[in-house]
Amino acid sequence: MxxxxxxxxxxxxxxxxxxxxxxxxxxxxxxxxxxxxxxxxxxxxxxxxxxxxxxxxxxxxxxxxxxxxxxxxxxxxxxxxxxxxxxxxxxxxxxxxxxxxxxxxxxxxxxxxxxxxxxxxxxxxxxxxxxxxxxxxxxxxxxxxxxxxxxxxxxxxxxxxxxxxxxxxLEQNKHNLLAVEKVLQYIEKNYQEKITSQSLAQLVNYNHQYFSRYFKENTGYTPIEYINHYRIEKACELLFDMDLSILSISVECGFDSCSYFIKKFKEIKSMSPKQYRKVLLENYEKEQRYLMSKSVKKS
Structure with a gap:
């Protein structure tokens, strides 16, 4: 964890x-x-x-x-x-x-x-x-x-x-989450590579069908949903870098297709990567103006 x-x-x-x-x-x-x-x-x-x-x-x-x-x-x-x-x-x-x-x-x-x-x-x-x-x-x-x-x-x-x-x-939670922990750590280290639900099930020696149900019960996501959410969160971090193109960010985060990346980004963030980057920039500029105004008041 x-x-x-x-x-x-x-x-x-x-x-x-x-x-x-x-x-x-x-x-x-x-x-x-x-x-x-x-x-x-x-x-x-x-x-x-x-x-x-x-x-x-x-x-x-x-x-x-x-x-x-x-x-x-x-x-x-x-x-x-x-x-x-x-x-x-x-x-x-x-x-x-x-x-x-x-x-x-x-x-x-x-x-x-x-x-x-x-x-x-x-x-x-x-x-x-x-x-x-x-x-x-x-x-x-x-x-x-x-x-x-x-x-x-x-x-x-x-x-x-x-x-x-x-x-x-407090009642002690006796539920064993070791398999989920192992999978989550694997996804974090390998999200840029191709990952399948079957390969994750093999990682923890679980039947694929049982693993998918077990994973969703403990995270709220299917394995593929979680991978996509994790990759999108990493993409959000990269969108701070204005020098990176949307295509390069999609590749960096493990998406095979830029169009699929944009589709999933819209599903999860309710806006396109380009729109999200614009909001980030606007919020950053607002924060800088606010900090500057506070600094002026103190002086």
Whole structure:
């Protein structure tokens, strides 16, 4: 699973926390298959999100929260036009230096992985939603006390979870994912080469028909669907390089045909590679203007 660890670091050593305000269109895959060391709390403000956790589908509606444990393979698809807020952080942010009853009964067992959060968290009032928006505002403002405020708001959410009985003992997942891990690592190393579903089944000594079903149960994709999604994600990285042609990117990512590459790219990203590159460039220019304006204000 090492190869599917998210390479992006969340926060820094002193404050391992990052916040995302994200949106998705109908049937858009809003994040690719990955895992990370931190926990993730996601709140859906609008629409409906399908979260696939170890290949199992979980529908999260507006007004609901979903909590992901560390080291869990997951990806997400927006079922409807959606907006969702996400906190990704080290669970040690919740702990206190001095022990008290709540720490011993709830916080420490949660940090140690003995307690988990029962999903989805159905928010009957606006308390959790308002808390997520408070975190969003503090994360954007970056005032001298913002990190303290973010930590307090995370604890407010945790308080709600305790009061509404969403903390439960963690059941150990006994499902063996070693074959899937081996296949995922193989695809990452060899995605530029020709890969078939049959060759992947042989890699783990499985019957082809059984392997295809087993793989989809644990990732949400057929083997070929996953290969195409992985290749498209690698293509998205290469589209940052304006010197590379669409044809050369398709070849670099293992596609036999440029037309097939464009077809699959449109299916997965809902736009052509050329359009995607244009959006990347526009977003990059906006970000540079924003950073420049912040720099001018500070000076």
């Amino acid at each position: 090492k190869s599917f660890r998210e390479k992006h670091s969340h926060g820094d050593r002193l404050f391992p926390f990052e916040f995302f305000d994200q949106s998705g269109e109908v049937n858009e895959q809003v994040c690719f298959l990955h895992w990370h060391d931190e926990i993730e709390w996601l709140y859906v403000c609008e629409g409906k999100i399908n979260i696939f956790v170890d290949g199992i589908s979980h529908i999260i509606n507006a007004g609901e929260m979903y909590a992901l444990e560390p080291h869990i393979l997951h990806y997400m698809i927006a079922i409807e036009k959606s907006r969702y807020l996400t906190c990704v952080f080290d669970r040690h942010l919740l702990e206190f230096a001095l022990a008290d009853y709540v720490s011993c009964q709830y916080i420490n067992p949660f940090i140690e992985g003995k307690l988990t959060i029962k999903n989805p968290v159905i928010c009957s009032d606006l308390r959790i939603q308002n808390t997520f928006f408070n975190i969003l505002n503090e994360y954007k403002n970056q005032q001298i006390s913002s990190q303290l405020s973010i930590k307090l708001n995370l604890l407010y959410i945790f308080q709600d979870l305790i009061e509404n009985n969403y903390l439960i003992p």
